[in-house]
Amino acid sequence: MYKRVSGTKDILPKESFIWQAIEETSRKVFSLYNFEEIRPPLIEEAGLFNRSLGESAEIVKKQLFIIRNKDEDYALRPEGTASIVRSYIENNLDKTSSFSKLYYLGPMFRLERPQKGRLRQFNHIGCEAIGSYDASLDIEVISLADKLLRSLNITGYTIKINSLGCTKDKAKITASLRNKLQDKGEKLCDDCKDRLKNNALRILDCKKETCREIVKKAGLQDTCLCEECRVHFNAVKSGLDMLKIKYTVDPNLVRGLDYYTQTVFEITHGNLGSQDAIGAGGRYNNLVRQLEGPDVGAIGFALGIERLLLAKEIKETEKKETLAYVITLGKEAKEEGIKVLYALRENGISADMDYEGKSIKGAMRKSSDLKARFTLIIGEDEIKKGVITLKNMLSGEQREITRVDLTKELRC
Numbered sequence: 001m002y003k004r005v006s007g008t009k010d011i012l013p014k015e016s017f018i019w020q021a022i023e024e025t026s027r028k029v030f031s032l033y034n035f036e037e038i039r040p041p042l043i044e045e046a047g048l049f050n051r052s053l054g055e056s057a058e059i060v061k062k063q064l065f066i067i068r069n070k071d072e073d074y075a076l077r078p079e080g081t082a083s084i085v086r087s088y089i090e091n092n093l094d095k096t097s098s099f100s101k102l103y104y105l106g107p108m109f110r111l112e113r114p115q116k117g118r119l120r121q122f123n124h125i126g127c128e129a130i131g132s133y134d135a136s137l138d139i140e141v142i143s144l145a146d147k148l149l150r151s152l153n154i155t156g157y158t159i160k161i162n163s164l165g166c167t168k169d170k171a172k173i174t175a176s177l178r179n180k181l182q183d184k185g186e187k188l189c190d191d192c193k194d195r196l197k198n199n200a201l202r203i204l205d206c207k208k209e210t211c212r213e214i215v216k217k218a219g220l221q222d223t224c225l226c227e228e229c230r231v232h233f234n235a236v237k238s239g240l241d242m243l244k245i246k247y248t249v250d251p252n253l254v255r256g257l258d259y260y261t262q263t264v265f266e267i268t269h270g271n272l273g274s275q276d277a278i279g280a281g282g283r284y285n286n287l288v289r290q291l292e293g294p295d296v297g298a299i300g301f302a303l304g305i306e307r308l309l310l311a312k313e314i315k316e317t318e319k320k321e322t323l324a325y326v327i328t329l330g331k332e333a334k335e336e337g338i339k340v341l342y343a344l345r346e347n348g349i350s351a352d353m354d355y356e357g358k359s360i361k362g363a364m365r366k367s368s369d370l371k372a373r374f375t376l377i378i379g380e381d382e383i384k385k386g387v388i389t390l391k392n393m394l395s396g397e398q399r400e401i402t403r404v405d406l407t408k409e410l411r412c
């Protein structure tokens, strides 16, 4: 027997209605903020991710699912931002409208070591707003993440924000970090020893307690922001205050992808254990240009659906269509049943019938298991009289009805 690949999940019918509800709510909220859906492919040239996320990013170094094809490497997308920027440039979206608000829902793939909240195939609810450097767009995007979580009835989350500044600021922060940590190099974990040489900023992101302590003691509160970036960050914070969106400033928040500049944010939840981020995002003002597109600012985020489900066991009452269940007794009745079923569906009434040849008792039980509102019984007697026996499963009332009256009755 084949089993699913480690780190993947089957979403079975008893769970899929929750996913549908999450997707439906997300679409409504995105619409409210005037975002439009984009559906890029799940595979891209692997080089796109090296170039966008950074060659030293964990996702690129260790976690890409690579598909070798002759001389080319394709990769299953590990995240949405790079694909969407590629699509934005390739399809000249900047020429149709100077500003694009795009959202996406769908699976991402990372070859991680699976654990609670960390899968190899997981799903993002994400968005990218491309075409503006204005701090009001940062406020819009963070408030949209907050609105999404509230609409999904998630509570108890914390929004952490920070600013990495522009390219020059990032270089300054990196140099200052390297300076401060140089003599502590031996005490850092192996990954951070490497980071100290190649990408010192990432040390701030290390989850190992010893590294965290060293970073804390190094006192990196001064973030080396230039005047412009400081003003931008202050405007973002004031805007969030104005909208009464709660956040905390975390000077150690850096994020593991190279494309970020200025505002970065992460949303954590206490119910999740070590993988506590339910979502994250930030500005990437250089990425569009880096991928040979126009010089435009952009910001976005992504929420992880599986982690949202862990954060709070989202229980929705299953909103099923009113179902009519048809039971037939005998060959002639079966033909009549097929016609009735067809007519009901043509009239927009959800209906099903017994295909397993159950006894009337067994079929009645099935109807009640399916939580059908009505059971329709057609036997020899009904055929002779040209009627159908209709049982209201809520009240238990049972009566005969003609086919003409049936749809009218079931619609009420």
Ligand code: HAM
Binding pocket: 078, 079, 080, 081, 110, 112, 117, 118, 119, 120, 121, 122, 123, 124, 126, 127, 128, 277, 278, 279, 280, 281, 282, 283, 299, 300, 301, 302, 303, 304, 305, 306, 307
């Ligand atoms: P990210 O932080 O890599 O950001 O992923 C966003 C969210 O996806 C995480 O906060 C987490 O909830 C979820 N997630 C990530 N990896 C896994 C995993 N292995 N298993 C389950 N859930 C996971 C991005 O991907 C950026 N593209 C976000 C962004 C959009 N920044 C700007 N625009």
